[in-house]
Amino acid sequence: MVVDHDAPEPPYLQVAAILRGRIQAGQLPPGARVPSITALMGEFGIARNTARRAIEVLKDEDLVTVRQGWGTFVALPG
Amino acid sequence: MVVDHDAPEPPYLQVAAILRGRIQAGQLPPGARVPSITALMGEFGIARNTARRAIEVLKDEDLVTVRQGWGTFVALPG
DNA sequence: AAATATTTGTACGTATGTATG
């Protein structure tokens, strides 16, 4: 899966939407580790800051919790 | 005024705090134009993205409103 | 205790796109 640089939706929002979909579909269940920044870079062909912005979107939605030096995880329900 | 790269507080938070202070002090009253990204770069000796992050902080606090192609303005009270 | 690997955090400089006036 690669982002579409020509789409009206910017890459960081595309990636955020994809990850959100995986969470809501249960593909990434609560407590699961979200792919690391480096992994997202490789999977979607995006730069580091772009990957971080996508995670930032999900963090602002309280869908994930991020901890430096550890990783990003799907937020627990409730 | 220049940011301190050796301070524990990162530059983008330093700049956000300074601007927040100007707003709360009335130096930047409601409706006033906040210095542009380019102006902040020059005033604080920071990069473009760093300036934008500072503004982002204030935007998340609803202290300013940002409009593409126009500028950034101190939010109206209420 | 110390070194190493992994992961997130911050910042740089640059380029291009989009919106407004």
Added chain:
DNA sequence: GCATACATACGTACAAATATT
């Protein structure tokens, strides 16, 4: 068309936190 200002993205570098060896 042009100038200004914000929006997004690239690639790179180093710092900080965590866990493991």
